Amino acid sequence: MLVPLIWQKDYIKLDKDLKTITDRLSETGSHVESVYTISDKLEGLVVGKVLKQVKHPNADKLQVLTIDIGSEITIVTSAKNTKEGDYLIVIKSGSTINGQKIDDHDFFGITSQGMLTSYKEIGYDDSLIEKKSKDGVIVLSSEFKPGTPAIEVLYSNTPVIEYEITPNRPDCLSIIGMARESAASFNSKISYPSIDYPTVSDKKEDYFKKIEIKSDKCKRYTGRIVKNVKVGESPQWLKNLLMLAGMRPVNNIVDITNFVMLETGQPLHAYDLESLADRKIIVRDAKEGELIKTLDGVERKLNSDVLLIADGKEAIGIAGIMGSMDSEITENTKTILLESANFDSDNIRKSSKSLNLRSEASSRFEKQISVENSEFASKRVMKLITDLGLGEVLEDSFDEGYKNSEENEVKLRISRLNSLIGHEFSKDEAISYLKSLEFEVRDLDEDTIIAKIPHFRMDISIEADLIEEIARLYGMGKVISKPLYSSLQRGEKSPMRLLKDDLKLNLFGQQFSEITTYSFISPKEYDKLGINEDSKLRDFVKIINPLGEDYSVMRTTLLANMLTTISKNLSYKQKDLRFYEIGTSFIKTGEKLPSERQYLSMGLYGNYTFYNLKDFFIKAMARTGFRGFEFKTEENVKAFHSGRCANIYFDGKKIGIMGQISYESLEAYNIKGLALALEIDLSLIADKRLTDIRYKPLDKYPSSLRDYSFICDINVESRKIEDIIITRAKGLVRSIEIFDIYQGEQIEEGKKSISYKVAFGKSDRTLKDEEVEKIEKEFLKDLEEKDVVLRS
Structure with a gap:
């Protein structure tokens, strides 16, 4: 927006120098891009009135003009747009324009005592020049006293300020709009132009x-x-x-x-x-x-x-x-x-x-x-x-x-103003700034005022807008820097998020690959898993506008997605698969929205057994901060093999299930071979995680290692054998680990062989063989009573 100061002075009188004006307007939000004048170096250029105009006697294309510039002079010109009575701009002899000195010049026997000039020669852009003067010299359209300096007649020396107007301030795309901004910036008053005029009563x-x-x-x-x-x-x-x-x-x-x-x-x-x-x-x-x-x-x-x-x-x-x-x-x-x-x-x-x-x-x-x-x-x-x-x-x-805009009033809290700006404004100061912008302001209470927004300020609608207006008039450069204050707490990951991160890291360390699947599944998945019709797992949330039947319900178990993923990877000729997923299951609670619970699902395919899956799980959970899981045989879940399935307990509460997938479910998912899967509800144990890890030094004294192979009934749980050994050792077992399970030749039908590697030891000395043998004798006797005997 170009604002000639001589025009703006019709509405506001500012007794300030140009730099003060531009600096203050930039400070209050009206960014000054440039300041220029058309030309302020027109010394020797004056108004001249054409008294007489005749053709040059010796040159057809020249005219001889007698011009009054306070005294009569003769000008020879080739301009075609002059005539007697015109008021022109004359460059007197001895003057300099555009670096060229103008002297008397003889044109075919007649001396020209100066010359005429055009708008372009004194700095006007072609696009601004009126048609009459575009291809000729300046012909003024009003009468002036001959000899008047051209600067006074053309206003060519007045500063023109170019403002960058932001899109939200269309009111500033006008001379009056910028006059209002200037008045507010300098706490002055604007005088609006008159709109009173005479009329005639014709219909x-x-x-x-x-x-x-x-x-x-x-x-x-x-x-x-x-x-x-x-x-x-x-x-x-x-x-x-x-x-x-x-x-x-x-x-x-x-x-x-x-x-x-x-x-x-x-x-x-x-x-x-x-x-x-x-x-x-x-x-x-x-x-x-x-x-x-x-x-x-x-x-x-x-x-x-x-x-x-x-x-x-x-x-x-x-x-x-x-x-x-x-x-x-x-x-x-x-x-x-x-x-x-x-x-x-x-x-x-x-x-x-x-x-x-x-x-x-x-x-x-x-x-x-x-x-x-x-x-x-x-x-x-x-x-x-x-x-x-x-x-x-x-x-x-x-x-x-429409004749009028909707009335717009906005409340302003002085406390809110001060908290955002970081400066203590009084209510009177805030009111004064807003009134200088022609807002009508009234008190509401001790801390609040209401501003009626003038129709031309269509950018003001909320409290923050008023705060911005006051801040810019005060001057953001005056606001003293202060430390940020906030009631917000430091952003941290939730305990569940930290648990998931650690668990992912530990499973990755055991060469498991993470999978991420949709929370939407097909109701048919529950049939593939053999889930009973009255099972709580079938009480799922139905989608009102599903993408299709395959994505029509919210899952209550992650097992279906795990088996689908194993099946797809087998079709890609992958034969050794270790997968895990930590995802959400949606369980109905009787409320409008279901409970979103975090589950861990693990899946194996390849040369793996039930005990491999158990071992992977226990190690990953131990490193994450969970110890003390119990496993109890489960024979009534159709998705799993009846003899190779166990419920998982922690702190006495059932949290999940694991085992070998049943042949029926394997067939339903087109999985050829044996697959194992596990699923637990992390939401049930998240608050029981041990995060206070204490380290102890490595044992100074060596362990006494023993290997044991036991023959027992096929249904005997290894946990029971381990418990007996640990109980009889009275704290002297450093570790116990299954390294082999065997069924087949040389083993009676209905029996199995389980082999353990046990490390005995004390922290203050080396155990003697006699001490280990005594412990062996005691737990072997207890095991024999349970029909668990050493393999010969």
Whole structure:
């Protein structure tokens, strides 16, 4: 946004130097990108009035001008856009422009006492120069005293500040908006321009019929009529301000609408009323494929999302973006209809993008403008037209749609303000800052105030917005750095998460691969596992909108997923499988939502036995902090082999099951060979984990190692044999480990051989053979009573 300071001074007087202004505005959030002047080195350039103009007697392409610059001089020029009575910019002899000194020069016998200049030569961009002066010298459109310095006439030495306006502040895309920001930043007051103007009492219906809004994309449409319009050049001051703000002058009516748009931020458009078919305006959605030729001379094909301005016959403009060529103001226009409307910001943005057409109007509409701005801007145009004597304004006007925005009030807690900013603001200070931004403020209680948000601040909706406003006006650079304070606790992993991490690490150390499967399974999985119809495992949660039957219920066991994974890997020719999964099972509790419980599932396929699985499990759990598991034979679970299955207990409570998968389940999952699986509920033991690990030094004295092979009934549990040995040793067993289980030749049918490696020892001395033999004698006697005898 370009803001010429000479223009902003019409609304606020700041007794500050330029650097102070730019520094403070940047501090309060209006980032200054650059500051420049068109040209401040125009010494020797003055206004001259053409008293006489004749052709050069000796050169057909030259003119000889007698010019009054306070004294009469002669200028020889090739410019084609001058005539007697014009006011021009003259470079007097002896002056320097663009590093070149201008002296008297003889042109075919006539001495030129200086020269004329163009806008481009003194620093104006081509895109800003009006048509009349584009290919010639500067011809002023107002009368000035001859000899007046050019700088005073063109305002070319006034600073122009370029601000970076963030998308949430469309109110700052205007001279008045930035004047408001300047006033708030320096605790000053802004003076709004007058909108009082004389009117005539003609009936509006005698000139124009009506305005119809046929789309919800138009929120308000205001139309005012001006008769006896005099279209022509704008006064020089108006041209100057437009060019400084980055717009090219066109004619007085168009220039006034552009001036007010830059001044207020409200885009406007003037239509030649005589060109409007049926004397009506219809705001409607475009028809699919409808064509319109816009002011830039391009014919555009529209879609039905584009909002149009149409008369009784055809489209005459793309709403909020650009008008058509058929309704533009010309020098023959006598009656105009001024449009001041409000359109949906999202629609303007999308339409502008789809048409690849942006304009000063669309850049403002797409960021949202308040509906109240339409009325003020419309009256402001009428004020300038009547002040300049360019026409007569009808008292009656057309106004369709919403007249006012919804009232917006936001509460602010002073305690919240101070806690976020880290500075102790008093309530009076907070109120003062908000009032400087034209917020109406009232007390609610000792700590709270309520701010009524002005219509042009559409970016304010919550308490944090008010806090930001106060902070930026105070100056974030003034806020003293303080340590962060928060009631939040340090983020840590939960005990269950730590348990899972350690368990994964220990299983990985035993060459197990982790699998992750879906929590959704098919009800058919329970049939494959042979689970009884009355089992709690079948009381599953059904999915209301499942992806299919295979994912229609929430699992209550992880075994089905484990066996499915083993089966898939066997189809890939994998023959040695060690898998584990730590996942969630969903158990109904009678509440609205099921209980989500963490389960561990382990699976083996290959050259493994029941005892291998047991050993892997015990070692992984021991290293994770769990010792003391018990295993009791289970013969009634159909998913497992009746003679090779055990329930797992911990601290006297059943927590899971393990064993060899039954032949029926193996067949159901297309698993050829023997597979073993285990499943426990980690949620039942998570709080019993031993995390206080204490280390003891290595034994100084050697162990006495013994190997024992026992013959016993096939149903005898190894745990019972181990318990007898450990009990009789009275604390002298350092370790006991099964190293072989055998059934077959030389072993009576119904019997089995179990071999143990036992290490005996003491911490303070070496055990004698006699001591070990005594212990052996005692536990062998106890075992014989249980029909467990040494293998010969």
